[in-house]
Amino acid sequence: MSKVADTKKKPRKAALKRPARPTRWTRAAVAEAFRRFQEHNPKPTTELEYGNTYQLLVAVALSAQSTDVGVNKATRALFHKVETPQQLLDLGKDELIRHIATIGLFNTKAANLIKAAQILVDLHDGEVPQSRNALEALPGVGRKTANVILNTAFGQPTLAVDTHIFRVANRTGLAPGANVDQVERNLLKIIPEPYLSDAHHWLILHGRYVCKAQRPLCGNCLISDLCKFAEKQKYVAEP
Known part of the structure; x- marks a missing residue:
């Protein structure tokens, strides 16, 4: 007995619609x-409070995963004592931690700031460099922080x-x-x-x-x- 071929067609699955992309801005x-x-x-301008370029660098580094309001509260007293990398080194890590203990990741940030201050003193005469490569070579300074410094302090686009x-x-x-x-x-x-x-x-x-x-x-x-x-x-x- 010959088998009769099944001529019924299986229903086709509905095609999934991709979400429409937003219209591009002209x-x-x-x-x-x-x-x-x-x-x-x-x-x-930035809402971070600072008095010079080095203080801006410190404030921006501290602001990672923290609010500007929280950073400003911590740095107001700190910046009365610290205006230069050498002054931060003289202050020391333990005293720095005491000032920034209310900020998230304060231990890591303090360690990075001390290392960065030493590099600035040893390699840049205590000045904040205007080069992206030099900025990103500092511990705790990534592309975002470098961009803020280049833009806010040095007017780069x-x-x-x-x-x-x-x-x-x-x-x-x-x-x-x-x-x-x-x-x-x-x-x-x-x-x-x-x-x-x-x-x-x-x-x-x-x-x-x-x-x-x-x-x-x-x-x-x-x-x-x-x-x-x-x-x-x-x-x-x-x-």
Whole structure:
């Protein structure tokens, strides 16, 4: 007896739809966003408190995984005693720890700051170098910290991508990236040159006070009409 072929076709699986990519910002939209940032805050700067470039380096190194508010509370007394790398070495690690014990990872940070101070004294005459390679050679100084120093102290058009900038770049669709290095590269490609020197500060402040992690204040956002955030209408309506 011959077998009859099964002519029924198996149902085809529904194709999975990939989430739509956010529409890319036009060059005109990017320029308009930074024009508004500049108009709102013509001279942005870091919220870390410091008196000279070395103190800025110390403050930025301490700010890793810590808030600027917490760092400022710790460094106010410290910076009355320490203005130079040699003064930090004279203060000593134990006394340094006493000043920064309220900051996360204070033991590791203290050890790195002491080592970095010694290098600055031995190799750079106690001055903070203006070279990225020299900065990143200091213990506890990575690309982000170097970028902050190069930008804030020396006016170089660098971008230090922290959690705030990473969130803003991805959420708004301004410069999406899977990691901070990608976001940095993408931002540097699209930000018009006249705004590069201050872009770092504008984006951090925007992420810290407006485009916040949990409840973004889209109703108070300078660039809400340009932003590609899919859920912004939900937050625009919030008081």
